[in-house]
Amino acid sequence: MTKDIKEIVIVGGGTAGWISALFFSRVQKEQYNITVIEPSTIPIIGVGESTSGRIQDLLKGKYFPIETSPEDFLDKTDTLKRYGIRYKNWNNSNADFIIPFDNPTKYYPKSNVGKFDHFIYAYEKYGASNIHKATFMGQAFEHNVDLNTSGFHSDAHDMAMFFKKIALNKKNVKYIDAVVKEINLNQNGFIESLNLNDDLKIGGDLFVDCSGFKRVLINKMEMGWESYDKHIPTNSVLTFRTPSESSPKTLTTSTALSAGWMFNIPVKNRIGNGYVYDNNFISADEAKLEIENLLKTEINPGKTMSWSNGRLKKFWNKNCIAFGISSFFVDPLTGSSITTTINQIDTFTKQFLQNSFEKTFNELNEKMYNNICIKQSEMYLDVSNLMFIGKNDTALFWQKCSKKEFMTDRVSDFIEMFKHTIPLNEAYGLDYYDNLYSFFLQISLGKELISKEVAKKSLENKGTYNQVRDAYEALNKEFYKAYYVSPEDCEKYELQKGVPYGTLISNYKQRRKIWA
Numbered sequence: 303m304t305k306d307i308k309e310i311v312i313v314g315g316g317t318a319g320w321i322s323a324l325f326f327s328r329v330q331k332e333q334y335n336i337t338v339i340e341p342s343t344i345p346i347i348g349v350g351e352s353t354s355g356r357i358q359d360l361l362k363g364k365y366f367p368i369e370t371s372p373e374d375f376l377d378k379t380d381t382l383k384r385y386g387i388r389y390k391n392w393n394n395s396n397a398d399f400i401i402p403f404d405n406p407t408k409y410y411p412k413s414n415v416g417k418f419d420h421f422i423y424a425y426e427k428y429g430a431s432n433i434h435k436a437t438f439m440g441q442a443f444e445h446n447v448d449l450n451t452s453g454f455h456s457d458a459h460d461m462a463m464f465f466k467k468i469a470l471n472k473k474n475v476k477y478i479d480a481v482v483k484e485i486n487l488n489q490n491g492f493i494e495s496l497n498l499n500d501d502l503k504i505g506g507d508l509f510v511d512c513s514g515f516k517r518v519l520i521n522k523m524e525m526g527w528e529s530y531d532k533h534i535p536t537n538s539v540l541t542f543r544t545p546s547e548s549s550p551k552t553l554t555t556s557t558a559l560s561a562g563w564m565f566n567i568p569v570k571n572r573i574g575n576g577y578v579y580d581n582n583f584i585s586a587d588e589a590k591l592e593i594e595n596l597l598k599t600e601i602n603p604g605k606t607m608s609w610s611n612g613r614l615k616k617f618w619n620k621n622c623i624a625f626g627i628s629s630f631f632v633d634p635l636t637g638s639s640i641t642t643t644i645n646q647i648d649t650f651t652k653q654f655l656q657n658s659f660e661k662t663f664n665e666l667n668e669k670m671y672n673n674i675c676i677k678q679s680e681m682y683l684d685v686s687n688l689m690f691i692g693k694n695d696t697a698l699f700w701q702k703c704s705k706k707e708f709m710t711d712r713v714s715d716f717i718e719m720f721k722h723t724i725p726l727n728e729a730y731g732l733d734y735y736d737n738l739y740s741f742f743l744q745i746s747l748g749k750e751l752i753s754k755e756v757a758k759k760s761l762e763n764k765g766t767y768n769q770v771r772d773a774y775e776a777l778n779k780e781f782y783k784a785y786y787v788s789p790e791d792c793e794k795y796e797l798q799k800g801v802p803y804g805t806l807i808s809n810y811k812q813r814r815k816i817w818a
């Protein structure tokens with residue numbers, strides 16, 4: 303006899319918990335009753351302020367129709383637009399580099415030129431600090447132009463509360479203010495119910511662990527832990543806030559320090575900062591001192607916390623699934639945790655969740671879903687690992703990162719290949735990960751892990767060097783002209799308010815008739 307899945311219980315009311323509730327209630331219409339357990343006595347992690355594409359996709363209704371928009375989110379939360387990431391002190395020539403949230407493919411002519419070759423030319427000709435100028439976004443930043451972007455800097459509490467409010471618009475979503483105390487399994491090892499405080503008990507068919515680093519359900523369900531600590535050198539953070547600057551820079555700034563790195567994330571009313579470090583090399587007090595010396599001012603420390611880098615061996619076991627940082631976490635350098643969380647939720651709700659127990663809870667589904675999540679985690683592991691290698695620095699932290707065994711296998715293969723060529727994105731991963739390859743490539747160039755000779759040779763071998771050069775130079779010469787159009791056009795394209803991105807690009811293409 304088949305049994306329907308009806309009751310979904312989500313443990314945790316952070317960003318992962320509330321976005322999960324949104325997906326379960328919208329994607330699958332109203333066939334489930336969803337309960338979020340959000341204890342007011344246990345705070346959410348309260349960090350995690352940089353986001354990229356996926357949050358905007360969600361707000362634009364790309365996953366399912368939604369009663370909000372990116373503008374609504376900007377308006378109602380402590381959020382600023384984010385154009386990209388500025389890396390300081392990460393390479394050996396001390397050249398800052400910027401990774402813009404943009405790719406050159408959108409506005410260079412369709413041709414046999416590789417998707418991201420313009421970055422390679424920019425690096426070869428002008429060095430690490432000019433790579434971003436191969437994109438419209440990079441140009442916009444250079445010229446202080448306000449464009450739409452796929453990135454945000456947001457207050458973490460605001461974000462969770464924003465999604466909570468929308469999720470609770472549906473009558474099949476409710477929440478309970480309680481703490482999970484005990485987990486009751488049936489004889490097959492499935493979760494039957496949870497004991498909460500105040501003698502409450504809640505039963506369900508599917509149980510979702512969004513309890514952050516507490517990993518409330520996972521621990522009981524024996525889902526295992528694959529540690530990445532061998533390849534990721536940081537395990538702690540000291541956070542602090544500084545006042546907004548008069549004209550906030552809407553880049554995340556990431557500065558390499560003696561035992562890790564520091565983030566600087568301006569939101570509307572303040573700047574969120576943190577020193578992410580390895581507590582084997584530096585204490586919180588020493589970290590504070592290093593920051594104060596660097597900033598030449600005293601700071602008021604906020605939270606400190608520590609973690610283990612890694613992922614679950616099983617992201618889904620029986621009727622228990624984990625989303626968010628309960629399932630996977632690496633050093634927040636790439637600012638991609640919320641992105642990977644949304645990928646997980648989207649994949650599970652659309653691909654694997656069916657009405658019935660039998661069609662959903664089976665070994666084949668578990669195996670396929672777990673493989674997808676493992677692949678995603680390992681690709682982000684590689685990108686983060688790459689960030690820490692190749693820095694000549696006598697500090698013990700950086701010495702640890704320079705050991706051969708620190709590199710993941712794939713990063714090690716790439717570094718070997720970089721001695722004579724730059725591998726194509728096909729060598730890196732699936733189409734799905736195009737943006738990640740772009741990120742990987744820009745980090746490799748920005749960190750100067752590829753010589754300029756190899757960069758040039760890789761374009762010459764493809765026979766595209768001249769084409770890429772002409773396109774890059776034209777963008778650099780003409781961006782200004784293309785943007786600063788007549789006052790009438792300004793009005794037409796709403797330039798003062800922030801140009802619709804597509805409009806700006808097509809406007810630019812029209813002006814560059816030779817590309818039409």
Ligand SMILES: Cc1cc2nc3c(=O)[nH]c(=O)nc-3n(C[C@H](O)[C@H](O)[C@H](O)COP(=O)(O)OP(=O)(O)OC[C@H]3O[C@@H](n4cnc5c(N)ncnc54)[C@H](O)[C@@H]3O)c2cc1C
Nearest residue numbers: 314315316317318347350352482513514626627634639640
């Ligand atoms: C230093 C740092 C920087 C980061 N930077 C970024 C970034 O720039 N970009 C990005 O995308 N991500 C970043 N992250 C990750 C980001 O913070 C998380 O992905 C995001 O906040 C979602 O967290 P969560 O919902 O999984 O967990 P949490 O926010 O921790 O929520 C956990 C929930 O579980 C509940 N809970 C705990 N125990 C129990 C219990 N016993 N019973 C019931 N409920 C319980 C809590 O009350 C809470 O509601 C960063 C993380 C760290 C540590």
